[in-house]
Amino acid sequence: MNIFFRIGLCSFLFWGMIACKSKKPSETAANNVVVDTAKFYPIDRFIADEIKYVDLRNFSIVEKKSNSKDSSSRVISKEDFFAASASVLKQAQWFIANKSLFTESIFQDLGTESYTINYSSTIAPIKNIDLLLHQQTNLPKRLFIRVVQQSGDTTITEQYSWVVNKQFVISSAKKTNQGFNESSSTEISWKNQDQ
Numbered sequence: 001m002n003i004f005f006r007i008g009l010c011s012f013l014f015w016g017m018i019a020c021k022s023k024k025p026s027e028t029a030a031n032n033v034v035v036d037t038a039k040f041y042p043i044d045r046f047i048a049d050e051i052k053y054v055d056l057r058n059f060s061i062v063e064k065k066s067n068s069k070d071s072s073s074r075v076i077s078k079e080d081f082f083a084a085s086a087s088v089l090k091q092a093q094w095f096i097a098n099k100s101l102f103t104e105s106i107f108q109d110l111g112t113e114s115y116t117i118n119y120s121s122t123i124a125p126i127k128n129i130d131l132l133l134h135q136q137t138n139l140p141k142r143l144f145i146r147v148v149q150q151s152g153d154t155t156i157t158e159q160y161s162w163v164v165n166k167q168f169v170i171s172s173a174k175k176t177n178q179g180f181n182e183s184s185s186t187e188i189s190w191k192n193q194d195q
Contacts, residue, residue: 040099041117041131044092046140048172049087053165054078059190069182076188084188088160090170092143095119097124102129125149141162153177166190 054061055078061117063076063084076084095102102119109116113136130144145160155175162168167189174182 039117040096040104041133042090042096042101043129043131043143044096046143047085047092047162050162050164051082051089052086054085054190056082057192059192061188061190064187064189065184068182071093081188081190084170084186085168086168088145088162091147091160093128093130098124102126108135 012047032052037071061081062073063080064073065071076129086111099119101124102121105118105120107118108114113130113134115135115138117131117133119126120133121127122134125147126145127148128144128146130142131142132143133139134141141164143162147158147160149156149158153176157173157175159173160168161171167187169187171185171187172183174180
């Protein structure tokens, strides 16, 4: 019994010394590398998934264009849809690549049972992004991207709006210091051919 007591005591002391051993200076928190942990909603992936959703189905895709002078409507091909949706995806990808330029805020809207995530910047061309998420599922409902650029004396504002599984709209407005205004919009919508 004496030998078992000695073995147990030695094991206890050995494991106690290992457990109480202090960390080396290189393992302290002061020497660890800080990593970017900001988690912004992957709106680029959301738009890419929406594009795939349309690609994999037999939808009737309609384009409606309007400006201050006239409007038109036509059925378009998937290739035309891809070309039009690429501009929205490009803005989303630029945002993700430059997320350090944006601040995030979240608002809960009890009336619509949704959360609105807002990303804003005073130095990037994209000034605001609003993403509405279902309160219960955290899945997107709508996305709004507002881009403002200056070209000479003309301010160009582009608004990208995406409604999940339904449509997107690209609006453009140009305004000069002399009061000249020009606006246009393109709406792309899709639905099952059986509907």
